[in-house]
Amino acid sequence: MAVPAGRAVRVRVPATSANLGPGFDSLGLALSLYDEVDVRVRQEPGSTVTVEGVGAGEVPTDDANLVVRAVRRGLEHAGVEQPGLALRAVNAIPHGRGLGSSAAAIVAGLMAARGLLEGIVDLDASTLLTLATEMEGHPDNVAPALFGGLTIAWMTADGPAYKRLLVHRGVAPVVFVPTSTLSTKLARSLQPESVPHADAAFNVSRSALLVAALIQSPELLLAATEDRLHQTYRASAMPETDALIRLLRQHGLAAVVSGAGPSLLVLGSDPAQRLTAAALLERHAESSWRPLMLAVDLGGATVNAHPVDHVGRS
Helix, strand or coil: CCCCCCCEEEEEEEEEEEECCCEEEEEEEEEEEEEEEEEEEECCCCEEEEEEECCCCCCCCCCCCHHHHHHHHHHHHHCCCCCEEEEEEEECCCCCCCCCHHHHHHHHHHHHHHHHCCCCCCCCHHHHHHHHHHHHCCCCCHHHHHHCCEEEEEEECCEEEEEEECCCCCCEEEEEEECCCCCHHHHHHCCCCCCCHHHHHHHHHHHHHHHHHHHCCHHHHHHHCCCCCCHHHHHHHCHHHHHHHHHHHHCCCCEEECCCCCCEEEEECCCHHHHHHHHHHHHHCCCCEEEEECCECCCCCEEEECCHHHCCCC
16 A cells, blocks of 8 residues: 555644643643644655754754654554655744643654545544554643643553543633753653652642643632642752742742643633733743743644645655
């Protein structure tokens, strides 16, 4: 089996914020900030990649590119021949700042493979989640990137599973992005192998409360975003993030580390809280932080057939 030369698709994938405070490695939220990728099958072997926006001049532009690797992983799973690929990415999701950029790249590639395989082999939602989790290492970012909204993700004996939930319309997210970056690997290395029983029990209660707050009772978000499992341990790697979160929470704002950081996420219970948070950072932050007033993305990743003339040729 082979994908015909000239077939082309366009993919759009949202940014994500994982953990959301107490929901370590299980809760994730899709946000209205997107990477867009055009992929075309070409007759020549190998891959060419053009990147605009975030990552331009930094990420690989050949088969080592993460999006290309994900496309090829999807095609490999389907058992089709590996074609030549021309890829054009227009990226808006910051890299290395806790907004799911690697998950977005993986999901973009797998969704592109799904589109290229339309009418040949079906890559269903379960397969996409499994392949994405294998590449990313955990499902907390790839699940919301794939499906949108608030997702609860967990591992079973048969692989990853998820539940998608609709977020209360009163929830108003704002992300503050610093100029500095932090690798997920470093952040995870700061986690202890075990935590006190009381801390584990604390986070179980807050995680359950957070789901209720996000889907039904936003007024509970401040209490629901308390955490004792990961943020304190990682604070030494991002001291300004930690200090600003403490400041925001002292002012009644549900501030947490976004993913592995160093960006911070405020889950406002009304839109006005986003302006309050921005004003506090403007007055107290020691470095420059870019505010992103976002909405919850409801649709997740999308893929559509694309006119060949609009996809980069080589």
